Amino acid sequence: ILAAGGVYSLYKIVTYFSGDDVGELGFTKEMKYPNLMAAILKGESHSYNDHNYYNPNLGGYVEGKWGRKYGALTKNLSEYTIGEVQAFQRNSRSSGYGQLWAVGKYQMIPTTFASTAKTAGLKSTDIFSPSNQDKMGMALLKNRPNTWKYITKQVSDTSANLNAAALDLAKEWSSIGVPYALTGHWGIAVGKNESYYKPHDRASSDTEDVQKQLKSARKS
Numbered sequence: 001i002l003a004a005g006g007v008y009s010l011y012k013i014v015t016y017f018s019g020d021d022v023g024e025l026g027f028t029k030e031m032k033y034p035n036l037m038a039a040i041l042k043g044e045s046h047s048y049n050d051h052n053y054y055n056p057n058l059g060g061y062v063e064g065k066w067g068r069k070y071g072a073l074t075k076n077l078s079e080y081t082i083g084e085v086q087a088f089q090r091n092s093r094s095s096g097y098g099q100l101w102a103v104g105k106y107q108m109i110p111t112t113f114a115s116t117a118k119t120a121g122l123k124s125t126d127i128f129s130p131s132n133q134d135k136m137g138m139a140l141l142k143n144r145p146n147t148w149k150y151i152t153k154q155v156s157d158t159s160a161n162l163n164a165a166a167l168d169l170a171k172e173w174s175s176i177g178v179p180y181a182l183t184g185h186w187g188i189a190v191g192k193n194e195s196y197y198k199p200h201d202r203a204s205s206d207t208e209d210v211q212k213q214l215k216s217a218r219k220s
Helices: 034-043 082-090 110-119 130-142 145-151 159-172 207-219
Strands: none
Touching: 034 207, 082 110, 110 130, 130 145, 145 159, 145 207, 159 207
């Protein structure tokens, strides 16, 4: 997933809400690990409520910028159906409005969006609402086996398993730094806390912060 940059402020969560109401971290009751996800999304989404965010950085093909709607949108992104959002993502980048790429709170690119919606049990006619986005966020966690096994205590709490869980997340979200030096996605050396997708992406979330929240999620 391409990092969109920006600042994601961490707040102390006071309570959980029902329906599409969001708590102080900007998540609905569907997200069971809000503090972990807040640390993950620090460099991905843009602000407190990013259900309507999309990545505008496609070489000028997408006209929208933060605070300005993508030209084809006539309402908030979170008011469209999942099928309609996917249609925006299928547009040619050279077409009139261009192509939406990474969308919503979890900055899902087209292939990830399609598979995650299916895993979350959502239909094309379901609304891309805050609660459904959080269902997809949970599906993203479940799709990272090392992460999911760690936070659900299917593996022991060792440094190796914690690093494996953190690396899984760094491979899913390019703005998270890797937990140790390795060869990245593009076949070049990547240092600790650099993006797995260097040099095309830059990490803005340290692995230490993510690992702290992984350990906390495991205890919840």
